[in-house]
Amino acid sequence: EAPAPAEAAEAPAPAAEAPAPAPAAAEEPAAATEAPAPAPAAxxIEVTPAGPSQDETCEAAxxxxxxxxxxxxxxxxxxxxxxxxxxxxxxxxxxxRQLLYEAxxxxxxxxxxxxxxxxVDHTVHCxxxxxxxxxxxxxxxxxxxxxxxxxxxxxxxWWDLVESHKGALTENAAIFKAGKxxxxxxxxxxxxxxxxxxxxxxxxxxxxxxxxxxxxxxxxALNMKGLxxxxxxxxxxxxxxxxxxxxxxxxxxxxxxxxxxxxxxYSGFWSVQKYLSNPPSCFKDVKGFLASVDVTCSALERTxxxxxxxxxxxxAMVERQSLPLSVEPEDDTQQMLGSxxxxxxxxxxxxxxxxxxxxxxxxxxxxxVLDYLRRELESMNARDWASEPKARVRKILAGxxxxxxxAAGSLDLLLEHEVQWAAWKKKGCPPFEKxxxxxxxxxxxxxxxxxxxxxxxxxxxRRDALEKKRKDEEPPLEEKCRRLASQIxxxxxxxxxxxxxxxxxxxxxxxYHPRHDPVWKFRALRLVMKEKLPWFADMHDANIEVAVxxxxxxxxxxxxxxxxxxxxxxxxKKKRARSPEEAKxxxxxxRKDEDRDASPRSRRERSARDRPEPRGRGAETARGGPKAA
Numbered sequence: 001e002a003p004a005p006a007e008a009a010e011a012p013a014p015a016a017e018a019p020a021p022a023p024a025a026a027e028e029p030a031a032a033t034e035a036p037a038p039a040p041a042a043x044x045i046e047v048t049p050a051g052p053s054q055d056e057t058c059e060a061a062x063x064x065x066x067x068x069x070x071x072x073x074x075x076x077x078x079x080x081x082x083x084x085x086x087x088x089x090x091x092x093x094x095x096x097r098q099l100l101y102e103a104x105x106x107x108x109x110x111x112x113x114x115x116x117x118x119x120v121d122h123t124v125h126c127x128x129x130x131x132x133x134x135x136x137x138x139x140x141x142x143x144x145x146x147x148x149x150x151x152x153x154x155x156x157x158w159w160d161l162v163e164s165h166k167g168a169l170t171e172n173a174a175i176f177k178a179g180k181x182x183x184x185x186x187x188x189x190x191x192x193x194x195x196x197x198x199x200x201x202x203x204x205x206x207x208x209x210x211x212x213x214x215x216x217x218x219x220x221a222l223n224m225k226g227l228x229x230x231x232x233x234x235x236x237x238x239x240x241x242x243x244x245x246x247x248x249x250x251x252x253x254x255x256x257x258x259x260x261x262x263x264x265x266y267s268g269f270w271s272v273q274k275y276l277s278n279p280p281s282c283f284k285d286v287k288g289f290l291a292s293v294d295v296t297c298s299a300l301e302r303t304x305x306x307x308x309x310x311x312x313x314x315x316a317m318v319e320r321q322s323l324p325l326s327v328e329p330e331d332d333t334q335q336m337l338g339s340x341x342x343x344x345x346x347x348x349x350x351x352x353x354x355x356x357x358x359x360x361x362x363x364x365x366x367x368x369v370l371d372y373l374r375r376e377l378e379s380m381n382a383r384d385w386a387s388e389p390k391a392r393v394r395k396i397l398a399g400x401x402x403x404x405x406x407a408a409g410s411l412d413l414l415l416e417h418e419v420q421w422a423a424w425k426k427k428g429c430p431p432f433e434k435x436x437x438x439x440x441x442x443x444x445x446x447x448x449x450x451x452x453x454x455x456x457x458x459x460x461x462r463r464d465a466l467e468k469k470r471k472d473e474e475p476p477l478e479e480k481c482r483r484l485a486s487q488i489x490x491x492x493x494x495x496x497x498x499x500x501x502x503x504x505x506x507x508x509x510x511x512y513h514p515r516h517d518p519v520w521k522f523r524a525l526r527l528v529m530k531e532k533l534p535w536f537a538d539m540h541d542a543n544i545e546v547a548v549x550x551x552x553x554x555x556x557x558x559x560x561x562x563x564x565x566x567x568x569x570x571x572x573k574k575k576r577a578r579s580p581e582e583a584k585x586x587x588x589x590x591r592k593d594e595d596r597d598a599s600p601r602s603r604r605e606r607s608a609r610d611r612p613e614p615r616g617r618g619a620e621t622a623r624g625g626p627k628a629a
Contacts, residue, residue: 058083059095065118066099066111072118073125089134092122093141100142104149113161116143120165127174140169140179144186152193156202159190163209170213183213184220197341217431224429228280234273236344239263245346261299261353266346268295269353272366279369283376286385293366293389300363300396303353313356313401356400360407363397371415375422491527491551498524498548499555515544 056064061079065072076092084091096119103111119139126135147158162169169183170176187206194203214221237245242263272292275282282289305313342358352358370390377384398408424430475483497520500506501513514520524544528535532547539546548555578586 057095058091059098062092062095062099062115062118066114069114069118069121073122076118076122077126077129077131088131089138092119092135093138096138096142097145100145104146109154109157112146116146116161117165120168123175124168124172127172132174133178136175136178137182139165140182140186144182147186147190152195152199155190155194155199159202159205163205166209166213176213180214184210215431215433217429217433219429222425222429226425228278230278232277234270234277234344236267236270237346239267242266242346261346261349263346265295265299266349268292269299269349270344272296276365276369279372282369282373290385290389293370293393296362296366297389297392297396299353300359303350304396304399305354305401310399310401310404317402356402359400360397360404363393363400364407364411366393367397367411368415368418371418375419489527491524491531491547494520494524494527495544495548495551498544499552502548502555502557504556504558 056079058076058079061076065075077088080088080091080095096115100112100115103109103115116139119142123136123139143162147155147162150158168175169179187210191203191206194206196203210221268291272289272295275285275289275292342352367390370386370393374384374386374390377386394408394411397411398404400407497514501508501515514524521542521544524547525542528539528547532550535547535550538550
């Protein structure tokens with residue numbers, strides 16, 4: 001996790017990181033409320049001493065448990081309740097502390113560790129029996145006394161004891177609540193005593209233990225006020241001391257014959273540390289900060305390695321990574337991390353500027369502080385004067401062998417996480433731990449049928465969206481026509497398939513011949529009509545082979561291919577004999593069609609002609625003869 005914005009500058013490159021502050025007394029109630037809620041206390045079990053524990057004192061019980069640790073917690077608890085039922089915690093603490101001090105006076109570390117282990121077992125047993133209160137932190141107090149009495153060189157073995165009982169001391173909510181402030185005080189006091197350079201591994205183990213034991217929202221470790229570690233001051237030489245140190249020789253001890261750096265470079269390089277230890281002060285002295293950054297970047301750019309040196313360093317790093325790792329470090333220097341305090345002697349500046357580790361540290365700190373300043377300027381809507389030097393610092397960092405590009409990429413990822421971390425701190429560091437919500441009974445979801453117009457509207461909206469997407473993705477009609485026109489082959493290219501099928505060298509079976517494909521033949525006729533229209537005079541019955549012979553007069557032909565079968569004759573339709581009724585209906589229909597097409601006079605004449613001849617009385621008059629007398 002990235003540090004908070006104000007904490008990003010709390011670790012200047014040459015300065016050691018500030019130890020975590022011990023919790024104040026005023027913060028204890030607030031921190032206690034943030035601890036995980038303890039499990040409901042079990043009912044207190046009534047003490048029933050039995051066996052050898054009913055007649056022995058608490059000190060004797062602890063002494064006996066050092067030899068036989070089976071059921072140590074139950075034995076000590078029963079003895080304490082028998083000896084002092086009103087003050088069990090003090091009884092156990094006094095008895096164990098007397099034995100512990102005797103072991104520490106004799107420098108018997110093994111016995112002291114056994115006493116602590118026995119009391120941890122007693123604490124776990126008391127919690128299981130439902131006891132609450134000071135009786136649960138007796139083991140924490142004695143463990144603190146042991147570590148305070150031990151020298152810092154022997155802190156590793158005692159911290160192994162703490163880690164071995166980590167589960168019993170931190171995972172149980174009741175035991176952790178009773179002794180978490182004692183553990184916090186123990187860890188902070190031990191960190192103050194240890195060396196951050198020679199005992200960096202142990203410091204890391206302690207910090208990892210604290211990070212795993214306490215929640216992220218623990219008030220004692222949040223730096224709610226955003227204070228910076230300004231006590232770590234970097235002191236350097238004055239101008240008179242600088243002149244005194246460098247008056248004898250004009251060249252540096254680096255061996256490259258380059259002249260020494262002047263006092264402006266020296267003072268600017270080391271004076272930037274006061275801004276890194278307190279980033280908010282940069283807003284009060286912007287010109288001084290930018291001047292120091294410019295001097296520092298100029299010195300680092302002037303002493304940067306060449307591209308050839310960079311490639312050689314990268315190749316050497318790859319070669320070292322390919323070698324098998326040693327199990328144990330050769331000396332203590334291999335355990336040192338990048339947090340040492342550098343010397344500010346002016347005679348060493350030229351060498352330090354070419355040191356990849358120092359260059360990486362200085363550039364990393366400048367990069368983080370400039371990113372913090374950039375975000376603050378952006379939130380204030382002020383002019384951004386931090387982005388340009390930030391890009392300059394990143395370029396220097398990426399060009400530092402052998403892991404410059406990787407370090408720059410890691411810092412970019414770290415600063416991305418810094419944004420969320422800073423936003424969380426600005427909100428007052430709300431706790432991440434939340435109680436689970438009560439389970440609600442599952443209810444059957446009621447069926448909702450929307451009205452029909454709404455359903456149709458949704459379907460139409462989906463269709464419109466699909467149609468719009470299709471139109472957006474589909475090319476215009478002109479483009480489609482151009483694509484189709486470019487795909488139309490020429491007549492020669494199209495007839496080439498027929499020529500290849502007839503070529504004996506190709507050996508193509510007759511079933512794959514194009515003459516069996518009516519679509520291919522139709523396309524061939526279209527192309528002939530387009531390019532060679534006069535050929536149609538010789539292409540009887542649309543014979544495509546005539547066009548092939550004209551296009552390829554010297555083409556080889558296969559003689560073993562059978563001639564295409566003639567088309568089957570069309571079946572003749574037999575006329576069915578019509579019945580008299582059908583003939584009469586057909587004649588009536590024919591006359592009706594003729595009447596519809598003829599003129600009115602023709603219809604009258606035809607009607608008179610087709611009218612039957614009258615017979616009987618009046619027939620002569622109807623035929624136009626003489627009238628009767």
